[in-house]
Amino acid sequence: MQVPVGFLSKLWSFVSFLPFFLLLLLLGSIKAVLIGPIAAAIIFLGNSAVIIGLWPAHFIWTYYCVLKAERIGLVLKILAAILLPLPLLLLPVLAISGSLLGGIGYGVFIPLMATFEAVGEGVADKLTHCFLDGTVSTTAGACTVVRDATDFCFHSYFSLMDELIRKLGDNETPLDIKLSYLPHSMLAVLIAVPFDVFMISGVALWKSPCMLLKGWQRLCEDLVGREGPFLETVCVPFAGLSIILWPLAVIGAVVASFLSSFFFGMRAGLIAYQEASLQMGLAYMVSAVALFDEYTNDMLYLREGSCFPRPKYRKTDRMNNETGQNNEVRNATSPLGEKKHHHKTMKALQRSKTFMEAIQRLRPIQIWDWLFRSCELNGRILLGEGLISAEDMEECIIKGKCKKLSIKLPAWCILQCLIRSAKHDSHADDVEVTNFNWPKDKVFDWMLGPLLVIKEQMKQLELTEDEELCLRRLIMTNNNDKPSDWDDCGFPSSDNIRRARLQAIIRRLQGIVVNLSWVPSFRRRFIDLVKALYLEAVEAGAIDGSRSVKRKIEADAASAPGSKFDDKDGEGSSKGAAAVGIDAV
Template identity: 90%
Template structure:
């Protein structure tokens, strides 16, 4: 969409757009009133039933795992046993309240957004889509939310607990606390919490008028010029509401600052414990105010740095990611660093002005990486199935019993390893997820979960580059990662691996184990299980129809009777299954 130039052109564009906007807003509101309550009821009652039904199992199994695990020391076990009832009792209350609020928000905003998306560029038959989009899809999406929440409570929880009670390795030590350090920590918390609450809340209140005026100024400029969030039609209602509700956003920011100040104060106790020094904890208490002040200055484009002191709160030199370069807890700001930071701010302002809102959302969406992973799983699954590395029994067990541990861990691990090998071979700065797409630090989704993944994957890529694998070794790895345990060098004896270098073998096995650990964490994401089982169903039916395998009639009938979502063949409903923890408690899948 071309942005009008000149005041009269901008004013005419704005006035001519208003009737069109209000009609869409009215239609979207009607659909939200009709569809929203039904979607909210589905999410509220579905999630509440899951939480209440599984709460006794969660309570019992949490205590059992905490008492049994070797990863936690005796002192920490005792403290956890004493304080665990409070969060476990609050869990169903918070989950039910969150389901109610989330269901209302989902039921209202999804139909409204779908109405505006229906008139976007590239949509054929816009009139029909305006009336139909956001109706049936919202109800189907509400059911998917309940399904994913069920996966999280049933599968992800027990999988995490299975990891907690796993035996320690030879080089691992249990996590415990020292009782002699606790007095320093408790005293630091008692002093730091009131101090930080008072100071941080005061800073937030002092800067709230500036946030209010600057926010209104920026939003009004974008409104008149049809820029920023007002450039895309689908974002206009929410951007318009942001002008009206901006004071509420400022109030919310002040409240959030007040709540976050408690965590700053409690972290002072953690610093005091880590450094075994009350003085260091109190130093962080003062530094936290400076950190918050500098952060708000950056957000509001005010002056550099902070007027508050920032004393040293670490005894030893450590690199920190908070702000700037740290030298033993002090901030070192050179003239070059200041110029670079100023230039970065100007560049960010220019980028915010030049990019549309939806383009920014696209850059930040983790679903693009998620979709690539499942496309890679689909393609590699076909290859491994044709080579006999994946059998019909493996897929039938995953579909009917929900036991997908072999496929859901080893198959994605091979896909990621193949991506790392390709990226290392072509000397990529990031990860080559396709022939024309390279993921780097600049375009990687700004999501905490994905940020935790990128760093280790880039390190593994550099390790793969140094190993210089041959084509024969790459082909053999595909078999080994799926069929072998890869726990110790002897697991690769008589496997046909071309290299006899034991060091290289051990390094590859360590990389495979690390990738499998990353995939285990990924499998705890609720949508992973649903999408993976649906993908296995599609591959199974495809193989049966092609005559590659002789599929079980009961399995095929069960797949054909399952409800299929209208969006994708991998988005239908799938069978649930229990993990080791659920099986130990005798729980059937919900």
Template identity: 60%
Template sequence: MEVPVGFIAKLWSFVSFLPFFFLLLILGLLKAVIMCPIVVGIIVIGNSAVIIGLWIAHFLWTYFCVLRTKKLGLLLKIVVLILLPLPLVLWPIIGIVGSLIGGVGYGFFTPLLATFEAVGEDVTDKCYHCFIDGCLSTIKGSCTVVHDFVDFCFHSYFSFMDELIDKMPAGENPLEIKLSRLPSCLLAILIGVPVDVFFVTAVALWKSPYMLFRGWKRLLEDLVGREGPFLETVCVPFAGLAIFLWPLAVVGAVLGAIISSFFLGLYSGVIVHQEDSLLLGLAYIVSIVSLFDEYVNDLLYLNEGSCLPRPRYRRNMRSTIQREVFGDNDADNLKIGREGSYNSKLVSERSRTLKWAMEKYKPIQVWDWLFKSCDVNGRILLRDGLIDIKDIEECLVKGNCKKLGIKLPAWSLLQCLLTSAKSDSSGLVISDDVELTKFNGPRDKVFEFFIGPLLIMKEQIKKLELNEDEEFCLRKLIMSCKNERSEEWDETEFPSSDKVKRAQLQAIIRRLQGIVASMSRIPTFRRRFRNLVKVLYIEALQAGASDNHIGGTLKSSFGGKGSISSGDTKDRDEIINLSAYGNGDIV
């Protein structure tokens, strides 16, 4: 789209757009009003049925796991058992109300936005898509929301509980609270919650007019000048919609700040317990207001820094933050983070230019890469015989995906680490033209939690200087061995006899598998991975059919072997039927 030049051209572009925008807005609102009740009904009924149906099981199992775990000390366990009834009783209320609010938001705004997306530059037959887009897709999306919520309640919850009752690693001490510190913690909380709620709310309300008018100013500039992100994506309609909805975004930001201030105040008790100092807890109460003010200034492009005081609330702030994020062992070796200490100005890594912001990768892009990588590497593992049809059937039919669900993604991550270690990249090479670094990576805290350790492991692999034979053998061992004990590799053909090197590689593999285990608890992971496995299963069957071995021993061109007996025919047909809608689709 050509950008209008000159005041007259920009004014005409703006005036001619207004009727077009209001027609789209009216159409989008009509679709939203029709679709919203349907979507709310699906999400609320589906999620409520799961919450109520599993509530007794969740209640009893949570108490059982807390009683059985050895990761909590006696005093902390007693405190948790006393406090558990409150969140467990509130869970159905919070879940149902949250489903209602989320359903209203999703059911209303998704059809509205889809109406504006239908006039994008790449869309053909725009008139048809203006009426159709956002209807059926929104209903399917609401069903997907319920599906992911079911996965969370059935899979993720029990996975968390299983980890809680697992055996403690050697040398690790249980979490415990000290009674002598509790009065100071409670005093800090009693002071911190009202103080932080009041001052954070005051800062948010004080800065909200700046957010409102600066946002309107920027959006109007983009609308009139046909500049900014609206030029290349779905063009100007989104600018008009954003202008119309911008006050809601400001209200949402203020409410989010008010809600978060309550938890920021509660964290002062944690600071007091960790640092064993009431003064440092009080310093945190003051500092967090300054940090919030500086973050808002940076977000709104105001003057950097804050005029509010910021005393130190950690004895060793930098090392503490690194250990909280990356762990005790890795924090000592990691030299990453902002320049200067944490008591200096908090300068956001976000660039102040729109161009740089658009070059940052979003979490969904990294998520898509992982599953595409698993899809490609799954075919390689089938070809090399490291996985077979029995593994796939066990995952799809019996639900036992421990080998595929953990080792296949871990194998894909290992491939990425090996490739990145060979390159001169400061980050992760995820494809030929994409490099993920700490500067262009997602600002989502969940993904930072996963990507940070991967960057550390890449540097560790780089220092080990693996040769091609060691890399080839390592790819096999990650699939064939449990890698729990160093003796497991004694009877393998791993080229190196260096026991220290072997132990380091085994530790890297265990960490990769631990990262994948944590990823598997994200609701979308289970759904997308099952779709991926279904695609692999169909391709394996098709490869076997081409060799005329269906019903007997499958010996495909992949080189893997898997026995399909006559008793497995029913399960095989069921999987094919389930996969019919998702053939080739791993999203």
């Protein structure tokens, strides 16, 4: 869709679009009223039953794991044993309340969005889709939400606890609290909390009128010119609603600032404890105000920096990330980094011309989809080479025991893309994951950050083709815990240091995949992927399929309408066969 030029063209575009928009809004609202309560009830009742049913097991097992864990020291165990009942009692209340609110939001917004998406570009028979889209799919999606919640409570939680009680390594030490550090830490909290609450709330209130006026100005300009969020039909109802509710958003921002100020103040106590210095804790108390002021200036496109002092609150530079300066800001201190930072800032200030251009920035769902497409492609190859057996897949499908396969296959996929990216400095799908464009999400920082480090390590190792082929077999068949695991494995290199470095990389990748497996949708999507690979192998005659396994797959497919072993957060596994995966790292 082209943006109209000139005042009369913009006015006519707005006037002609208004009746069309109101009809779609009315139809979407009717579907939301009819379908929303059903979807909300499924999510609320399903999640509540799972949470309440598993809560006694979670309560007992959490206490057991905390008291047994070697990585937690004695003092911290005693403190945890005293304080654990409160969060464990509040957790089901908060989870059930979140399920209710999330169910209502899902049941209302999904049918409404589906109605507007039905008239988008490339959709055939728009009239039929306007009435049907968002009805059955919303109900099926609500069931998927309950399934993901069940997987998280029943599998991800216990996997997380297994990691907690894992034995310490040779160079690891238990995490504990030093009692001598607590007095000045508590004193820092008592001083910092009221100070930060007063100062940060004051800064938020002072800038709230600017946020209100600038937001209204930008939204109204986009409304008249049909630009930004108003350009695509699917976004118009929410963008129009944002104009009306913008004052509530400003109030919410002020309230959020007030609530976050308590955490800033409490973090001053953590800094005082880490640095064993009351002075450092009070320095962070002052710096927190400057950090907040600088962040709000960036959000509102005001002057750079802050007028508040920003004293140093670390004795050393060992934890620069915690100062609020990420890799982009630190790189900006160099001439080359300054150019990159300036270029990125100018790009952020540019108004997006289309909705599709606006979402070209990497999102977590893109990387998530790339991982499963890569698992599908590499799963076919490994299955053909005999490195994935029919027994492994049948155990995953029938018994749900996918821990071995769901860790080793994604780990190999990630390692393969790192090897290829390090060797050729290339990437797939015209997208490259870097420090500057990956999702600005703390979880992805934790998971993707180490991958860039591993990529540089792979560059230094300069693997040969024979070593790459051998690694594929070693990841899928060996434990890779100690150097002796590679004895008599046929690895081309006899360099023990090189072997140890590769084993450390593999263990680190497997640890990253373990963390990824805790994400609610991981287990569902991986099992669906295994089902698709299994049926494909049976049809191709590569394996002799079990009748009981095929019956279970057919029953699962029949109970999941509109889903071919995958769901809407992927595009269907068959569509991703040609994709390489996350080769962009």
